[in-house]
Amino acid sequence: MIQPHIQCEKVSKMVLLPGDPKRVDKVMTFLDDAKVIANNREFKSAIGKYKGMDITITSTGIGGASACIAMEELISCGAEYFVRIGSAGAAQENIKIGDLIISMASVREDGASSMYIDKSYPAVANYEILEALKKKAEELKYDHHVGITRSHDSFYIDNEIELMQYWNKKNVLGSDMETATLYAIGALRGVKVGSILNNVVLYNNDVKDGVNEYVNEQDLAQRGEEREIILALEALYEIHKKDLA
Numbered sequence: 724m725i726q727p728h729i730q731c732e733k734v735s736k737m738v739l740l741p742g743d744p745k746r747v748d749k750v751m752t753f754l755d756d757a758k759v760i761a762n763n764r765e766f767k768s769a770i771g772k773y774k775g776m777d778i779t780i781t782s783t784g785i786g787g788a789s790a791c792i793a794m795e796e797l798i799s800c801g802a803e804y805f806v807r808i809g810s811a812g813a814a815q816e817n818i819k820i821g822d823l824i825i826s827m828a829s830v831r832e833d834g835a836s837s838m839y840i841d842k843s844y845p846a847v848a849n850y851e852i853l854e855a856l857k858k859k860a861e862e863l864k865y866d867h868h869v870g871i872t873r874s875h876d877s878f879y880i881d882n883e884i885e886l887m888q889y890w891n892k893k894n895v896l897g898s899d900m901e902t903a904t905l906y907a908i909g910a911l912r913g914v915k916v917g918s919i920l921n922n923v924v925l926y927n928n929d930v931k932d933g934v935n936e937y938v939n940e941q942d943l944a945q946r947g948e949e950r951e952i953i954l955a956l957e958a959l960y961e962i963h964k965k966d967l968a
């Protein structure tokens with residue numbers, strides 16, 4: 724059955740989940756036989772091959788509400804492994820623009836996951852994916868940080884600075900808007916989820932400046948985006964090879 728929002732019927736086992744539909748086009752440049760299969764609302768989907776492995780990319784839009792719609796529909800289409808390739812704002816001074824944040828777990832400040840399950844349920848990465856991401860990031864020598872992230876629903880709230888200072892003291896690495904939702908719902912549905920975030924905003928910088936820089940495709944943020952794509956593809960390929968063995 725063609726899914727109502729993503730407008731796909733069948734997808735590969737391995738899926739990449741950017742928020743931004745433009746990132747789907749970027750991923751396609753790393754694939755063989757890449758083609759767009761659907762483009763509806765914020766959900767743009769493409770398929771292709773990476774070193775012979777089938778891969779699907781679907782953009783989730785901004786926030787947990789649309790991200791979990793994408794994930795639920797992709798599961799109905801056959802997806803089993805998901806890696807989010809997103810962007811984030813740093814919550815620690817040592818995280819530079821273009822550094823990759825590999826999320827081990829995410830603070831559930833989103834609304835969507837709470838519609839499914841009590842806040843005491845954890846939002847954690849799948850161990851197999853997390854291990855593959857860490858191993859490949861080291862092999863590729865990409866600047867990266869592994870730890871707890873935070874997913875929120877609100878970009879322009881009045882106490883944003885205070886909130887980031889609070890999470891800074893709790894050793895949270897950075898903020899995005901989808902990882903916690905994807906982790907919690909992935910675990911509930913029995914699929915495997917990981918998340919890499921390219922840092923586009925320095926800690927204590929103005930969020931709007933950072934995102935603007937990113938929109939203007941500044942060098943470091945761009946390099947970070949390319950790196951997170953390669954890292955996600957390489958990690959999934961590693962798992963794929965093990966599956967075939």
Ligand SMILES: O=P(O)(O)O[C@H]1O[C@H](CO)[C@@H](O)[C@H]1O
Pocket residue numbers: 741742743784785786808809810811898899900901934
């Ligand atoms: O670049 P993406 O993957 O969209 O991720 C981040 O960017 C958006 C906000 O600008 C939110 O979706 C946030 O999670």
Ligand SMILES: O=c1cc[nH]c(=O)[nH]1
Pocket residue numbers: 810811812813898899900923924930934
């Ligand atoms: O600061 C930022 C940047 C990207 N995405 C976020 O959620 N926050």
